[in-house]
Amino acid sequence: MSIVILLSLAVMALALCLAFVRLFRGPSLPDRVVALELFSSILVGFIGVIAIATDVPSLLDVSIVMALMAFMATIGFARFLERGGQRDD
Amino acid sequence: MIEWLKGGLILAGTFFMFVAALGVLRLPDLLTRMHATTKAATLGAALIMLAVALHFAQAVVVARAFGVIIFIMITAPVAAHVIGRAGYFVGAQLWSGTVKDELKPNYNPDTHQLESRLAPGDDDPTGSPRHRDSG
Numbered sequence: 001m002s003i004v005i006l007l008s009l010a011v012m013a014l015a016l017c018l019a020f021v022r023l024f025r026g027p028s029l030p031d032r033v034v035a036l037e038l039f040s041s042i043l044v045g046f047i048g049v050i051a052i053a054t055d056v057p058s059l060l061d062v063s064i065v066m067a068l069m070a071f072m073a074t075i076g077f078a079r080f081l082e083r084g085g086q087r088d089d
Numbered sequence: 090m091i092e093w094l095k096g097g098l099i100l101a102g103t104f105f106m107f108v109a110a111l112g113v114l115r116l117p118d119l120l121t122r123m124h125a126t127t128k129a130a131t132l133g134a135a136l137i138m139l140a141v142a143l144h145f146a147q148a149v150v151v152a153r154a155f156g157v158i159i160f161i162m163i164t165a166p167v168a169a170h171v172i173g174r175a176g177y178f179v180g181a182q183l184w185s186g187t188v189k190d191e192l193k194p195n196y197n198p199d200t201h202q203l204e205s206r207l208a209p210g211d212d213d214p215t216g217s218p219r220h221r222d223s224g
Contacts, residue, residue, distance in 0.1 A: 012106055019113055041109070045102055045133055048138055057153075067157060067161055078175040081176070082178055089216055
């Protein structure tokens, strides 16, 4: 079981790195917002795997808050863009 | 048995998350990138939360894990819709291989509303009414 957890943590860290490349390079602001949303989804899975590894069920609350904040951030960025943010950054 | 199921769920969720990250890096376009992240990352998080529910097997934790799954499955389409709409209105470049953009001749970029503007030579033989102001 521990090797599965190690493997999944490593692959998810790699996925976070790939999403960070898109966050860094993204040609426009919506691309960066999509990368941030992917970040939070991967972090929800990350926290779930860590909850399994450490046997601490309270960590699920952290993942709930993570998902909620990502949703709020996406809605906020979208409102900002539609109300006239930067067109091409 | 439960251990194998748990390991399989964790690995499948990890795989889908990795596919989502690969998609957001490799795909050419804002809309195709959203196509990768919203579906694959949601499925990956849901699979890992199922593994968490199997691991703890207490009513409180299972309820919370399913709460996370339902919350993600409700909010991911809404967030994708909102950010896709904002990206379209801001003017994100579509991929050069895009075949069709049916919204482009039919909406007013100033008011963000749909309009029935027929292109020249594109008269409608059936005379079916198009929707106005349904944006």
